[in-house]
Amino acid sequence: MSSNLLDIVANVMEVQVSQIDDESGPETIENWDSFRGLILFEELESKFNVKFTLNELLNIKKIKDIKNILSVRGASLNE
Amino acid sequence: MQSQVEPNLSYFIAKARSIDGRSFQKKIKVAILSSFTINGLEEALRVKCAESDITCATYLCGYGQYNQDILDQSSKLYEFSPDITFMIIDTRSVLSTLFYTPYTIPANDRRTYIDKRVADFVNLVKTFKNRTGSKLVLTNCSIPTYSPYGICEVRTEYGLKEMVYDFNARLSDAFRSDPQVFLFDFNSFVAKYGEINVLDYRQFLVGDIKVSLSYIPHLAEELMGYVKANLGVNRKCIVLDLDNTLWGGIIGEDGFDRIDLSLKPPGMAFMEFQRVLLALYQRGVILAINSRNNEDEALRAIRDHPFMVLREEHFATMKINWSDKISNMKEIAQELNIGLDSIVYFDDDPINRELMSKAIPQIKTIDLPDDPSLYASTLMQINDFNTLVMTNEDRKRGEMYREEHKRTELKRSSSNLEDFLKQLEIRVTMKKANNFTIPRIAQLTLKTNQFNLTTRRYQEEDVETLAQDHTKLIGCAQTQDKFGDNGITGVYIVNKNHVDKEWFIDTFLLSCRVMGRGIEDAMMGYILSKAKEEGVIKVKAEFIPTKKNKPCEQLLPNFGFKKEGEQWVYTYNVPIKQTNHVELNED
Known part of the structure; x- marks a missing residue:
């Protein structure tokens, strides 16, 4: 399944796609609190058909981390 | 069972933002108290309300604050003044460490522990009821599927599962006939979707979330049953x-x-x-x-x-x-x-x-x-048929409509209305407000729109209070005819003023099912005669027009009430109108 990661993030965090890049995360996006973070993971899990581990959830600090995990799992990122 | 398709929680979060500030036809205030993190439920409820044309304001108690919110008279909860409060509790919070290690203590102590927890909740609810008129929907606890005793669990006296089962049964008993408190079968909810799905360990460990985000929309959907029933927006x-x-x-x-x-x-x-x-x-x-x-x-x-x-x-x-x-x-x-x-x-x-x-x-x-x-x-899966109470009239509704069909046929074959009414052999029994009739009396005041002089709404608790007040006369009319029993279809509430020998009709209504058969006349005649017997010289009444109550516009003038300002007054200077085709009894 191919989906655009940035679109999903933008949608959940209610920001413009242009406002986010690989370095974006809870530090740079105001809406990205722990609750929104969990909603994002839930959304990514259903869109990319993957399951994150607890450690992955705790260690994702920026978009780049998500990309790395997804690519390790073989999810196809439509970029 | 096939489960309902719900959008992800992210849909509700975004949608809640987009409907913010919009107002809909009906309004409700919903408070959520929970023993764990339940973010997102507010948004899901607001969106689902909007879809049913309801403006929903929500209040979510702070994390772990539900006890204080209930106990503190000046808490934000009471300031918010909710119509419905959902109190969502989970098994871990109720059992504390016994959830994990129930067999640290003997069976008798486990019983004592549950006794105490039941008493805690009953008291908490009592306090809540003393402070607010809000309906309370309390969840029961989901019965754990796992036991450290494995296959021996069922042989164990008052084991882990039995503790929770007993806790649930006793909460049900405690509130079964309480018109203000409802028990939501959270255990069934978890069983429907599966414990392994509803509890996502990662979310539980990261944020003390005990209903995983994927199931919050489903939970909201089930809780909507109470919201819609409370507003009377159910399907029939x-x-x-x-x-x-x-x-x-x-x-x-x-x-x-x-x-x-x-x-x-x-x-x-x-x-x-x-x-x-x-x-x-x-x-x-x-x-x-x-x-x-x-x-x-x-x-x-x-x-x-x-x-x-x-x-x-x-x-x-x-x-x-x-x-x-x-x-x-x-x-x-x-x-x-x-x-x-x-x-x-x-x-x-x-x-x-x-x-x-x-x-x-x-x-x-x-x-x-x-x-x-x-x-x-x-x-x-359809969650639209709920009512907060079920009366005998509800259970017999199908039969009643069938009988109604026969009446329509008779009406068609009768030469005129008078002839039809005579052939119906209508009997009206006037009854007092008591434990059997109060739920139906409240239900009729809440949902009758057409033949209703004042459209004053009374909850079951209100009717109970009125029934104990000696300055009020509150009663109802059960109607039957040769085709069957229509049950309780009419309600009246009168304020008695002994000093001035005046009665005031606060409420007078008739279910639309039986309108136009002279039952309203028999009821009004009964009230006026009753007043006369007690030496009353003046009966006052009101007609408060609404969009729907035109059918009862002529009732008061037809009985010889005269308009004086906002009120209608009857002074017995014309004889009380007789309704000869109706046989009237008192119970």
Whole structure:
């Protein structure tokens, strides 16, 4: 399944796609609190058909981390 | 069972933002108290309310603060002044460490522990009720599927599962007849979706979330049952197609012997569907048919097919003809005197469904799956038939509509109205407000719109208080005739002023089912005579016009009440109007 990661993030965090890049995360996006973070993971899990581990959830600090995990799992990122 | 498709929580979060500030026809304030993190439920409820034309304001208590919120008289909860409060508790919080290690202590101590926890909650609810009139929906606890004792758990005296089972049973007992408190069967909710799905360990560990985000929309959907019932926005009637809906195949083509309806699949799927419909009929949902068919062929199947579960007697009305289904539908609503917005429509044909939802969007047209094996579970997912209380009148509604059908026939065959009324042999029994009648009295004040002089709404608790007040007279009328018993259909509330020998009619209403048969006159005559017996010289009343209560506009002038300012006054200078065709008794 191919989906655009940035679109999903933008949608959940209610920001413009242009406002986010690989370095974006809870530090740079105001809406990205722990609750929104969990909603994002839930959304990514259903869109990319993957399951994150607890450690992955705790260690994702920026978009780049998500990309790395997804690519390790073989999810196809439509970029 | 097939589970309902719900959008992800992210949809509700975004949507909640977009409807912020918009207002809808009905309003409700909902508070959420929880023993764990339940973010997102507020948004899901607000969005679902908006979809039902309800503006919903929400309050979520701070994390772990529900005790303080209830105990502290000046808390934010009471300041918010909710209409409904959901209190969602979980097994871990109730059992504390006994959830993990129940067998640290002996069975007797486990019993004592549960005794104490039940008492804690009963007291907490008591405090809540002292401080607010809000309805309270308290969840029970989900019974753990795991036990450290494994297969020996069931042999263990008052083991882990039995503790929770007992806790739940005792909460049910404690609040069974409390009109302000409802128990939400959270254990069933978890069973429906599965404990391993509802609890996502990662979310639990990261954020003390005990209903995973994927299931928050489902929980919101179930809680909407209370919200809608509290506002009286429930649906009352299921309208059904016949071919490929109540049976498989087409009666006009396949014939009586060839339709699919039997104790074996595929015909069994339709029997299964009909059985669920029958159970809803027994709880008071009205059934009707809207089908394009030759009436005689279809009726033969309904009357004589050995595997029909539903028979003619179960349908309040049947439109089996070649007219278009939309006109049929409008006729059904008119004949049953119900709003189009209280109808749920089942039809296997997507084109018919499309036409119906375009023409009459107020009707809930069910997106019926192609596979008949899913019909029964689709029906069981519908959460629109709830009422907060179930009265005898609800349970007998189907029968009553059937009787009504016979009355309509009699009316058609009678030469004039007077003749018809005489032949009905109407008997009215005036009853006092007591434990048996109070729930129905409250229900009628809450939902009667047409024949209602003042449209004052009273909750069950209010009626109880009024019934104990010696300066009030509150009662109801049970009506029957030769076709059957209509149950309690009329209510009156009078304020007595002994000093000035005056009575004031606070409430006078009659269910629309029995309007226009002189029952209203018999009731008013009864009140006026009763007042006279007590030496009253003046009876005052009000007519507060609304969009819907035109049918009772003439009641007061017809009895010789004269308008004085905002009020109507009767001073016994004309004799009390007699209603000779009605036999009146007092109970």
